[in-house]
Amino acid sequence: GAVVSQHPSRVICKSGTSVKIECRSLDFQATTMFWYRQFPKKSLMLMATSNEGSKATYEQGVEKDKFLINHASLTLSTLTVTSAHPEDSSFYICSAVNRGRYGYTFGSGTRLTVV
Amino acid sequence: KQEVTQIPAALSVPEGENLVLNCSFTDSAIYNLQWFRQDPGKGLTSLLLIQSSQREQTSGRLNASLDKSSGRSTLYIAASQPGDSATYLCAVWASGSARQLTFGSGTQLTVLP
Numbered sequence: 001g002a003v004v005s006q007h008p009s010r011v012i013c014k015s016g017t018s019v020k021i022e023c024r025s026l027d028f029q030a031t032t033m034f035w036y037r038q039f040p041k042k043s044l045m046l047m048a049t050s051n052e053g054s055k056a057t058y059e060q061g062v063e064k065d066k067f068l069i070n071h072a073s074l075t076l077s078t079l080t081v082t083s084a085h086p087e088d089s090s091f092y093i094c095s096a097v098n099r100g101r102y103g104y105t106f107g108s109g110t111r112l113t114v115v
Numbered sequence: 116k117q118e119v120t121q122i123p124a125a126l127s128v129p130e131g132e133n134l135v136l137n138c139s140f141t142d143s144a145i146y147n148l149q150w151f152r153q154d155p156g157k158g159l160t161s162l163l164l165i166q167s168s169q170r171e172q173t174s175g176r177l178n179a180s181l182d183k184s185s186g187r188s189t190l191y192i193a194a195s196q197p198g199d200s201a202t203y204l205c206a207v208w209a210s211g212s213a214r215q216l217t218f219g220s221g222t223q224l225t226v227l228p
Contacts, residue, residue: 006158034215043204043218044159093158095216103149103164104206104216108157 002098003027006107013084013114021079021110023094029074030096035067038091038109047092050077084114117142119207121219128195129227136190136222138205143183146208150179150190153202153221162203163190195226 003026013019023033031052036044048069049057056069066088068080077096081088095106118141128134138148147166151159163172163179165188171180178191192199205219 043220046215049215091156095159103147103161103208105161106151106159111156 002105004030004094004096004105004107006094006110008110009108010111011113013112015085015114016083018080018082019084019112021081021092021094021112023077023079023096023107025075025096025098025105028096028098030077030098031074033071033077033094033096034104035069035077035079036093036095038093044093047079081112084112086114088112089114117145117207117209117217119205119217119219121203121205121222123222124220125223125225127225127227130195130197132195132226133191133193134195134224136192136203136205136224138188138190138219140186140188140207140217143186144210145183146210148179148181148188148208149206149216150177150188151204151206153204159204192224195224197226197228199226200224 005024005026007022033050035047037047038044046059047062050069050071052071052074058064071077091109091111093109095104120139122137149164150162152162153159165172165181176193181188202221202223204221206216209215
């Protein structure tokens, strides 16, 4: 139980375009989801906390207009990287908390490459 | 601000060895502690979740302990196998409603056949 599905796993886009990443909790409801960014050989950096039905809470230094987060239902949160630039290339991972014994469950991650 | 440190940063051992990975945190007022495994280019797989009221959890060849008062957790891996090679991350759950995770920088484990 407690599966989080993240899509796409890989995406390559042109500079200036927007990319949407989806994060779904498959067998539980998640009122809160989290979005992380990971640089090569580094640990995860929390970008924002996604709250169902309300605005996301962004960490200091994360641009709200660049990284749009929508959490429209109890099982789906999306991260849209707008007007992507090569420096946005990174590994993005979402997670959700299951109130049972599974703790935090993470998606499989999305490798974004902006060319 | 919570800080999580993992030692060693990298570890290479021959197959069959027992090993210990260390995690320390600065603020003992935590909700839970969770150990994850990450394979290259992949997401995180949860290994063990230790609630703040517990002192250890076991799953197969893995055993994790938690000492809140000293701000330490250890992950013990018995009879290591090449398939155990991965990065192991320790994450602390903050107390309070946010329940945010603070990650250590990880230990990169290589088990040599």
